Amino acid sequence: MEVVPDRRAVLRAGLAVLGGAATGTGLLAGCSSDGSPAPSPSGPGGPGGPAPSVLSPSPSLDPAQSWDALAARLAGPLVKPGDADYDTARALFDPAFDTVRPQGVAYATSQQDVATAIQFARAAGVGLAARCGGHSYGGYSTTEGLIVDVTRMNQVSVDGNGIATVGAGARLIKVYTDLAGAGRAIPAGSCPTVGISGLALGGGLGVLSRLHGLTCDRMTGADVVLASGETVRVDENHDADLFWALRGGGGGNLGIVTVFRFATHTARSLTLFSLRWPWTVAQEVLAAWQDWVTGRLGAMPDELWSTLVAGSVPGGSTPTLRISGVFAGARAGLSGPLADLRAAVHSASPASTSITEHDHLAAMRIEGGCSASGGECGSTAGIRAGARRPGQRAASSILLTPLGSAGNEALVRMIEERQRDPLATAGGGIILDAWGGAIGRVGPAETAFVHRDAIASVQYFGGYPAGAPAEVIEANSRWLRDLVAAAAPHVSKQAYQNYIDPELADWAAAYYGTNLPRLRTTKTHYDPDNLFRFAQSIPLA
Ligand SMILES: Cc1cc2nc3c(=O)[nH]c(=O)nc-3n(C[C@H](O)[C@H](O)[C@H](O)COP(=O)(O)OP(=O)(O)OC[C@H]3O[C@@H](n4cnc5c(N)ncnc54)[C@H](O)[C@@H]3O)c2cc1C
Secondary structure, three states, rough: OOOOOOOHHHHHHHOOOOOOOOOOOOOOOOOOOOOOOOOOOOOOOOOOOOOOOOEEEEOOOOOOHHHHHHHOOOOOEEEEEOOOOOHHHHOOHHHOOOOOOEEEEEEEHHHHHHHHHHHHHHHHHOOHHHHHEOOOOOOOOOOOEEEEEOOOOOOOOEEOOEEEEEEEOHHHHHHHHHHHOOOOOOOOOOOOOHHHHHHOOOHHHHHHOOHHHHHHHEEEEEEEEEEOOOEEEEOOOEHHHHHHHHHHOOOOOOOEEEEEEEEEEEEOEEEEEEOOOOOHHHHHHHHHHHHHHHOOOOOOOOOOOEEEEEEEEOOOOHHHEEEEEEEOOOOOHHHHHHHHHHHHHOOOOOEEEEEEEEEEHHHHHHHHOOOOOOOOOOEEEEEEOOOOOEEEEEEEEEOOOOOOOHHHHHHHHHHHHHHHHHOOOOOOEEEEEOHHHHHHHOOOOOOOOOOOOOOOOEEEEEOOOOOOHHHHHHHHHHHHHHHHHHHHOOOOOOOOOOOOOOOOOOHHHHHHHHHHHHHHHHHHHHHOOOOOOOOOOOOOO
């Protein structure tokens, strides 16, 4: 039986393991505009509407700001340069951001702490960044100023109506574990250490998204501390424009969320599958997968989600190729669709096939690269700035139509080029994730997440090993740029905001499309001084 690893394991290792025993499923990874005009931003509770529903007034701080005064006012700890745990406190998931040295990391334990930190940053004139799981590809959850880390606010509970209250600092493994304890779940990403905040605010694609929607589609409300220091409770009827913007408008733009509320679904058993083909049929498999997920080979049930991973294998003879995924039901329901897929690849049968059934939590743990039965799963306690760990570059495109044979050929050629490159000492390639189903049944303007016509996303990734020399890191970045350029004629101009890409030129249009004007108006209303800003934050109107 094959081990079925997760997207996180693959991303983290830059696919270094793809050619080995591990095979892996779930590298998830966008929304498209229908060209319709953005709705009027003057609806109830929005810009131009009534004042925000204030839960708590803004705290007043002594204008003579000092870091010691801030520490004294916070209930949670403030870690500063020179403190023993400073390098752990400032580390993000990606070592590329170890060079950033914040003046303080505030571990907020309450809305009041968040408000105090925001007020401090405003009064002291220092940069401000919210941080949850620390997985931002652009490093936008760190700053040379003050990081507001929300991970200590991570409580998860479910009420009798199946509405989950999730502390904004919960990592996905805690969300899955705690909800499964109540027999419930939400659709979310695979990686156990990704934070609910970044994921949900930018969309949130998971193995059950074709069936149950994006994470943001399940959001029914949130508590948000605004740039003013005030806290508002938002939902469909209160600060409706802000609530709209939080569902896909991207993390870090509008305020700091302290609590989310989500509509859960039943945590059902899941069937995991993984098939590998020889690299010689890579173009055929790429074409077959795109026909398969778009229903051209036969019915594609919402219950079936899949991913195609193709990547170079350092030290191997050929790149590797795999289709894997999750079926929300018993394995019998998978046999017809899998037969369609196999039959569409005429030149070769899969070299290996694995199909296994698991209870919900065990399946999600396996998807996260963890032991099915329990134990530690993706702890981040060990991450320390400066410690040797693998790094990677990533980018994304949204597919509105299949790549076509020229597109398939271009991607295969670039992966083969990497396979031959002696400087490519970790894997690099593409991850195609299936979209559609419930994701596409929400209109592009109903939430800030615009990419609703997507059939799939392509994630481009290239890794480098821990401690890699500068020339290897530069070669990796160069190859990734060439890969993105080779794909460009065959993909849409949209990109997934959760795969935020500091090198993307027309990023605001790519992430937000026709929703950009309403997002800018909402941003201006709630953060008129642009306190929450970073290189790719939503611009003021
Ligand atoms: C290994 C890996 C696997 C991934 N797998 C998936 C996947 O399966 N599906 C998917 O859709 N995406 C996936 N992603 C992308 C992921 O959704 C984004 O990187 C997301 O932004 C990470 O959220 P975070 O809280 O971990 O990151 P952070 O870096 O902490 O935050 C991301 C952004 O959100 C802001 N933010 C954080 N907390 C708050 C808050 N409380 N209020 C307001 N803003 C806040 C930050 O300032 C930053 O701008 C993956 C990324 C990685 C690195």
